[in-house]
Every structure is written in structure tokens, then in C-alpha cells.
Amino acid sequence: xxxxxxxxxxxxxxxxxxxxxxxxxxxxxxxxxxxxxxxxxxxxxxxxxxxxxxxxxxxxxxxxxxxxxxxxxxxxxxxxxxxxxxxxxxxxxxxxxxxxxxxxxxxxxxxxxxxxxxxxxxxxxxxxxxxxxxxxxxxxxxxxxxxxxxxxxxxxxxxxxxxxxxxxxxxxxxxxxxxxxxxxxxxxxxxxxxxxxxxxxxxxxxxxxxxxxxxxxxxxxxxxxxxxxxxxxxxxxxxxxxxxxxxxxxxxxxxxxxxxxxxxxxxxxxxxxxxxxxxxxxxxxxxxxxxxxxxxxxxxxxxxxxxxxxxxxxxxxxxxxxxxxxxxxxxxxxxxxxxxxxxxxxxxxxxxxxxxxxxxxxxxxxxxxxxxxxxxxxxxxxxxxxxxxxxxxxxxxxxxxxxxxxxxxxxxxxxxxxxxxxxxxxxxxxxxxxxxxxxxxxxxxxxxxxxxxxxxxxxxxxxxxxxxxxxxxxxxxxxxxxxxxxxxxxxxxxxxxxxxxxxxxxxxxxxxxx
Amino acid sequence: xxxxxxxxxxxxxxxxxxxxxxxxxxxxxxxxxxxxxxxxxxxxxxxxxxxxxxxxxxxxxxxxxxxxxxxxxxxxxxxxxxxxxxxxxxxxxxxxxxxxxxxxxxxxxxxxxxxxxxxxxxxxxxxxxxxxxxxxxxxxxxxxxxxxxxxxxxxxxxxxxxxxxxxxxxxxxxxxxxxxxxxxxxxxxxxxxxxxxxxxxxxxxxxxxxxxxxxxxxxxxxxxxxxxxxxxxxxxxxxxxxxxxxxxxxxxxxxxxxxxxxxxxxxxxxxxxxxxxxxxxxxxxxxxxx
Numbered sequence: 001x002x003x004x005x006x007x008x009x010x011x012x013x014x015x016x017x018x019x020x021x022x023x024x025x026x027x028x029x030x031x032x033x034x035x036x037x038x039x040x041x042x043x044x045x046x047x048x049x050x051x052x053x054x055x056x057x058x059x060x061x062x063x064x065x066x067x068x069x070x071x072x073x074x075x076x077x078x079x080x081x082x083x084x085x086x087x088x089x090x091x092x093x094x095x096x097x098x099x100x101x102x103x104x105x106x107x108x109x110x111x112x113x114x115x116x117x118x119x120x121x122x123x124x125x126x127x128x129x130x131x132x133x134x135x136x137x138x139x140x141x142x143x144x145x146x147x148x149x150x151x152x153x154x155x156x157x158x159x160x161x162x163x164x165x166x167x168x169x170x171x172x173x174x175x176x177x178x179x180x181x182x183x184x185x186x187x188x189x190x191x192x193x194x195x196x197x198x199x200x201x202x203x204x205x206x207x208x209x210x211x212x213x214x215x216x217x218x219x220x221x222x223x224x225x226x227x228x229x230x231x232x233x234x235x236x237x238x239x240x241x242x243x244x245x246x247x248x249x250x251x252x253x254x255x256x257x258x259x260x261x262x263x264x265x266x267x268x269x270x271x272x273x274x275x276x277x278x279x280x281x282x283x284x285x286x287x288x289x290x291x292x293x294x295x296x297x298x299x300x301x302x303x304x305x306x307x308x309x310x311x312x313x314x315x316x317x318x319x320x321x322x323x324x325x326x327x328x329x330x331x332x333x334x335x336x337x338x339x340x341x342x343x344x345x346x347x348x349x350x351x352x353x354x355x356x357x358x359x360x361x362x363x364x365x366x367x368x369x370x371x372x373x374x375x376x377x378x379x380x381x382x383x384x385x386x387x388x389x390x391x392x393x394x395x396x397x398x399x400x401x402x403x404x405x406x407x408x409x410x411x412x413x414x415x416x417x418x419x420x421x422x423x424x425x426x427x428x429x430x431x432x433x434x435x436x437x438x439x440x441x442x443x444x445x446x447x448x449x450x451x452x453x454x455x456x457x458x459x460x461x462x463x464x465x466x467x468x469x470x471x472x473x474x475x476x477x478x479x480x481x482x483x484x485x486x487x488x489x490x491x492x493x494x495x496x497x498x499x500x501x502x503x504x505x506x507x508x509x510x511x512x513x514x
Numbered sequence: 515x516x517x518x519x520x521x522x523x524x525x526x527x528x529x530x531x532x533x534x535x536x537x538x539x540x541x542x543x544x545x546x547x548x549x550x551x552x553x554x555x556x557x558x559x560x561x562x563x564x565x566x567x568x569x570x571x572x573x574x575x576x577x578x579x580x581x582x583x584x585x586x587x588x589x590x591x592x593x594x595x596x597x598x599x600x601x602x603x604x605x606x607x608x609x610x611x612x613x614x615x616x617x618x619x620x621x622x623x624x625x626x627x628x629x630x631x632x633x634x635x636x637x638x639x640x641x642x643x644x645x646x647x648x649x650x651x652x653x654x655x656x657x658x659x660x661x662x663x664x665x666x667x668x669x670x671x672x673x674x675x676x677x678x679x680x681x682x683x684x685x686x687x688x689x690x691x692x693x694x695x696x697x698x699x700x701x702x703x704x705x706x707x708x709x710x711x712x713x714x715x716x717x718x719x720x721x722x723x724x725x726x727x728x729x730x731x732x733x734x735x736x737x738x739x740x741x742x743x744x745x746x747x748x749x750x751x752x753x754x755x756x757x758x759x760x761x762x763x764x765x766x767x768x769x770x771x772x773x774x775x776x777x778x779x780x781x782x783x784x785x786x787x788x789x790x791x792x793x794x795x796x797x798x799x800x801x802x803x804x
Contacts, residue, residue, distance in 0.1 A: 418591065
């Protein structure tokens with residue numbers, strides 16, 4: 001007996017097979033390079049010149065599968081960001097031809113922030129998948145990976161974990177009682193606790209579904225207990241539905257990349273700022289930001305052109321990781337240059353098989369900074385902010401899952417990849433997740449938000465429990481946006497008499513309020 | 515959407531200016547797509563019986579205007595996909611000549627480096643500098659060259675037909691200027707020049723990101739707002755997003771040229787508020803009655 005998913009998948013396969021031969025597919029953003037290749041190899045496919053060719057060249061979507069890529073919605077080709085949780089957050093991965101901005105509120109020139117760690121994941125994933133890459137870092141030196149001054153930079157990439165069993169062992173560090181003290185998962189001594197924990201896990205999954213974290217939603221597969229979706233121990237019965245292939249590798253943050261792997265990788269590391277500019281005064285540095293961005297743009301263009309020439313038969317995929325280290329919160333002209341660079345980069349990458357991730361500073365410095373940030377957000381296709389946790393204890397810690405593991409917050413500000421006509425996945429709710437540092441890797445986990453209790457605080461400045469269906473986090477950027485706990489935020493404090501809401505009181509302390 | 519926003523149905527009135535303002539949390543791309551579809555009119559296969567002549571708001575029948583889409587923020591493939599999901603084939607419109615596209619994204623601000631116009635050598639410019647006008651260039655060269663590109667795309671200026679120019683982002687044009695003061699001069703001048711094409715029968719539809727305008731550089735946005743006949747503003751909910759409402763959209767009819775005429779003689783409201791919800795098949799807009 002065939003399920004509806006199987007029948008739909010068979011229909012989709014037939015349609016895809018028919019569309020491969022169609023010349024006008026309409027997916028210009030992903031396969032313009034393939035069009036150039038076909039144009040070079042086959043000659044003029046369409047003898048009659050059309051005004052459409054000038055603005056939207058006819059392209060053929062490559063039928064061959066490229067390692068490290070998978071098809072996405074709206075005709076995109078997705079590559080992994082290196083972190084499965086972030087892939088799920090972005091809707092499956094980073095589409096080719098797009099620019100994703102990673103915001104950091106730390107020192108923009110520092111290479112040790114969490115945003116830079118995510119950028120390293122992105123670069124390391126490209127090396128592991130065999131993609132061509134270019135890493136523009138703020139430090140000095142510039143050469144191919146494994147030679148000259150960039151050797152130390154490329155070595156900072158996390159090492160790929162090859163052994164799956166070991167990865168499972170590494171991932172099982174979240175305090176779960178999957179094994180008892182004797183290493184027996186079926187031990188009788190903790191069987192009751194094990195069953196109870198499993199019950200809690202199911203309840204947690206239900207909570208994830210409430211915030212839209214169901215496995216078919218935006219946050220599908222977001223780990224609450226660690227690991228990506230490929231873990232056999234966490235494999236669930238999917239009803240016979242075939243899942244998309246996993247394209248994300250596992251990395252070990254505690255170990256540096258293998259030098260042999262770095263030498264073999266098609267990775268070019270260049271410095272954003274030239275060495276003489278490092279010692280310049282502020283006034284001269286201000287004028288040099290434009291020049292640095294111009295040089296970075298030229299390198300990106302050369303990289304894209306080289307990949308396009310190389311792409312004739314291989315449909316190669318490229319990644320550009322940019323960490324300029326420019327503090328845009330104090331320099332308005334630098335922020336304007338950043339916006340200009342991102343816009344030029346976006347135009348450069350459109351229609352190519354290259355995607356870019358750029359780290360920018362989101363530190364608030366005044367009204368001009370907010371405007372510049374908004375301009376950067378409009379220019380980018382997606383923006384994900386990585387924010388640090390406040391040092392002092394605050395009410396935010398109550399919402400963090402496993403607070404001792406949390407090192408920051410990840411807030412998705414914008415997801416608007418090209419070709420999407422409807423609502424962004426963010427239109428249902430704001431998205432803030434806890435960034436956890438597990439033993440050997442990073443993971444994203446949903447916040448544990450409770451429904452609103454109007455009697456406590458109630459004002460917009462209240463922390464801990466705030467507005468409709470959520471809490472207000474004081475450190476979550478401008479505007480004090482609310483985070484909704486439920487899918488619609490309908491479960492408010494006014495629903496005290498409704499079935500399932502339980503008696504009036506703090507819902508977090510009420511066992512009946514699930 | 516026209517009904518909810520109190521706008522007159524049918525093709526855009528000639529020479530009208532429509533400004534769409536949005537922000538990050540509430541994008542106004544769906545309004546721009548709707549106005550672009552209105553500008554393009556009905557599809558050719560639908561109006562075979564009337565030879566491409568459409569009925570205007572006042573009941574008169576006139577030919578479909580020639581539309582120029584200035585892609586400064588998104589490429590044409592994006593617009594084609596979005597409009598395709600809304601039931602409009604932009605590629606067919608380009609092939610038929612009804613739509614002309616000025617690509618300002620993949621070749622951003624290339625007109626600024628036109629040696630014939632600005633006197634600067636393209637070869638001397640590299641990187642981002644090639645895509646932005648230099649500070650030492652003579653004023654308004656970038657806007658002037660863009661105007662020339664739009665005029666070429668629209669064709670003969672002596673043509674009796676109407677024209678519609680759609681800018682998918684005014685911010686992209688303003689950001690190409692070296693300073694905010696230059697942007698304050700360039701964007702209004704460009705809008706004024708474009709509206710004078712075809713003897714003043716050119717309508718303009720423009721999208722601007724309100725939150726991305728610098729406080730000291732809002733001059734061009736204010737100027738565009740003063741010039742507009744209708745300002746459609748998209749705002750996010752202050753409480754975040756809901757499942758059934760994604761944001762507010764309001765239409766401020768400044769001149770009444772696009773306002774819907776009432777049949778019962780009641781005064782039409784100058785400002786209409788509505789809520790919108792975006793779906794894959796288009797926006798759902800419901801009017802808010804106060």
C-alpha cells in the first residue's frame with residue numbers, strides 16, 4: 001500500500017525528469033553558470049535572439065548531483081552551513097547565490113566569538129564537502145591554505161569526525177541517562193528513570209512543536225538533546241517518508257583540522273586588511289575601509305570567475321566566508337561601506353553557484369547604527385544574530401535549556417531567500433534559540449518559554465514573563481521584540497478558565513498546565 | 515487588495531506616483547508585485563477580443579502601458595518567480611515587449627562608471643568603487659545615467675502610449691551615492707525626470723525601506739513621499755507575528771487619484787488601514803473598520 005507521500009514523490013520524480021530536459025526552467029539564480037557552460041559547449045541553443053536573454057538567460061538545471069548539496073524549496077540548491085541545527089533554522093541550508101549575514105555583538109575584529117565559530121563551521125563544511133572556498137579573515141597573511149601565513153588560520157578549522165559511533169558518544173554529553181553507570185542501556189536499576197526521561201523527552205518534543213519546531217517546520221530537527229537528524233539512536237518512525245540526504249558533517253571543536261586535509265582543500269585564505277593599514281591612524285583607517293572592501297570584492301569576483309571557468313563540466317560549488325572585522329557601530333562611513341559591499345556582493349553572486357556568509361558587527365552604538373543594521377539586513381538574504389549572554393544572573397536564565405551549556409543566543413532576524421513569494425518562515429513568530437556549547441560541538445536548542453501571566457509585571461519592561469505568549473528579553477536587540485511561546489500566542493493569561501489551562505497561577509509551577 | 519486599501523481597480527492612472535514603504539519585519543514586496551501586475555494589465559491571451567485595450571478606472575479604454583522594471587535589489591529571476599506564483603509570466607511579458615528590465619543589481623550602478631557620461635575611465639575603477647559614484651564626480655551623473663537607461667528601455671518618447679516605471683528599491687539607488695546629501699539630491703531628481711517621460715504620462719511605483727533611511731538622510735524619502743499620490747505603508751505588529759495576521763498595511767491617498775470612487779456619494783476615506791497575511795499564493799488583505 002502506497003502512502004500519499006510516496007505517490008507524491010513519484011509524481012515529483014516524473015516531473016523533475018521531464019523538467020530536466022526543458023530549456024526554460026526558470027531557475028536562473030542557481031544555474032546560470034551551467035547556462036554558460038551549455039552555451040559554450042553546445043553553441044547557441046536558441047537561435048532567435050530574445051529580449052529575455054539579456055535579463056534572464058535561459059538555463060538548464062544540472063541533473064548531476066554535486067556532493068554536499070541538496071535541492072531545496074523554490075528551486076534553490078542548498079549547501080550546509082556546517083551545523084545541522086543552523087541548517088534547519090535556515091530551512092535546510094544556505095541556498096547558492098545568496099548572502100547570509102551573521103551578526104555578532106562582540107568585538108568585530110576578534111576571531112574567538114561564537115559568530116566566528118559558526119563561520120568556521122561553514123568553511124570547514126566546505127572543505128569536507130570538497131567545495132571551493134575563500135575565507136577572508138581580518139588578520140594578516142594571504143595565500144592558499146597550507147602555505148605561507150594563512151596556514152595557521154586554516155588550521156583553526158574544526159576537525160571532521162569520521163567515526164559515527166564516536167560522534168554518537170560525543171553527542172551524548174547532555175546529561176541524558178541513556179546509559180546507566182555500568183554502560184547498560186537496558187539496566188534494570190534505572191529503568192523507571194529511563195522511562196520517565198523518555199516521557200519527558202516526548203513532552204519536550206511536544207513543546208518544540210508548539211513553537212514551530214516540529215520536524216517538518218522551520219526548526220525541524222533542532223536538537224534538544226544534541227546531534228543532527230542522522231543519529232541512529234534518535235531515528236524515529238517517519239511513516240515510510242524518505243528524507244532528504246544529510247549533507248552536514250560532524251566536527252570536533254576541540255581538535256584542529258588535520259594539516260593534510262587543509263593542504264588538500266580547495267581553500268584560499270586572504271586577509272581583509274592589508275598589513276600597512278593595521279598601524280594606521282583612525283583617520284587614515286577610515287579612508288582605507290573602502291579600499292579594503294574594494295580589494296575584498298575584487299577577490300570575490302576573481303573567485304567567482306575562476307569557479308565559473310572551472311565549472312564547465314563539474315558544476316562546482318563555491319563558498320565565500322567573510323569576516324572583515326570592521327566595527328560598524330562607531331564608524332558610520334564604514335557601515336555605509338559595508339552596506340555597499342554587501343549589495344555589490346549580492347549582485348555578484350546572483351545566478352552563480354557560490355554562496356557567502358559574512359560576519360558583521362551588530363553592536364548598538366546609536367540611531368545611525370540601527371539604520372545601518374537595517375540597511376545591511378535589507379541587503380542580505382538572511383541575517384542570524386549571535387548574541388552573548390548577560391554576565392549577571394537574570395531572568396533570562398530561566399528560559400535557557402541547560403543553562404550551564406548555553407554560551408549565547410541565536411536570533412533569526414530575516415530569512416528572505418530569492419524566489420519566495422509567500423511569507424517568510426519567520427512571520428509566524430520570532431525565533432530565538434539558545435546556543436549551547438556541548439563537549440565537542442555547538443548546538444541550538446529552543447528556549448523554554450512559558451505562557452504569559454498578566455498579573456506578574458504585565459508591563460513591557462517586565463522580564464521573566466512578559467507580553468502575549470512570551471517573555472521579553474532585555475538583551476534581544478532593538479525594539480524589545482517579544483518572543484512567543486506558542487504558535488500564535490493565543491494562550492494568554494486571560495485563558496485561565498479554559499480547559500487545559502489549569503487553575504490560575506504561575507503556569508510554570510502548575511503541573512496541570514501542559 | 516485594491517478593495518481593502520480603497521484603491522481604484524484596473525490599470526494604474528497615467529502619471530500617478532505610488533510609494534510603498536516597508537521595514538524588515540513587514541516587507542512590502544507583495545504590494546509592489548500587486549502594483550506591477552496592475553501595471554502590466556491583463557494577459558495577452560485574456561484580451562484577444564479587445565486587442566490589448568483595457569478599461570481604465572473612469573471607464574475609458576486605452577492600450578496597455580509599457581512597463582519598465584528597475585531591478586536594483588532583487589534580480590529579475592526573483593521577480594519572475596514571485597510573479598509566476600501570483601499567476602503572471604514576466605518572461606512572456608519581456609518576450610512580448612510589454613516589459614523592459616533595467617538590471618541594476620548584477621551590474622550595480624554600472625551607469626555611474628560610464629566613461630561617456632561621467633568622464634571617468636571604467637578601467638581605472640575597480641571593486642566597489644566601480645559600482646558607486648566617486649565623490650569627485652560631477653553631481654547627479656549616476657541618476658542621469660540611470661535615467662538614460664530607463665528612457666532607452668521605454669523606447670520612443672513621442673509614443674502616445676502610457677508607461678509605468680517600477681523601482682524595486684529606492685534605497686539601492688540612494689546607497690550608491692557617496693554621501694547622504696548626494697542621495698537627497700539624486701533620488702528626487704531621478705523621480706522627477708522619469709515622471710516627465712512620455713510627456714508626463716509615466717507612472718511611478720517605488721519601494722523604499724523606511725527603517726534603512728538615515729535620520730540625516732531622510733530627505734529623499736520625504737521628497738518621494740511628498741511626490742506620491744498614494745503612500746502604501748507596511749508595518750509589523752508591535753506584539754510580533756501572529757498566525758493569521760502578519761502585519762498592518764495602510765494606504766494614504768494624498769491626492770485622491772487612486773482612491774476608489776464611491777457609488778453612494780459617501781466621502782472616501784483618505785487613509786485606509788488593513789491587515790495582511792502572506793501565503794504562497796498571494797497576500798490576504800482584510801480591511802480594518804474603525
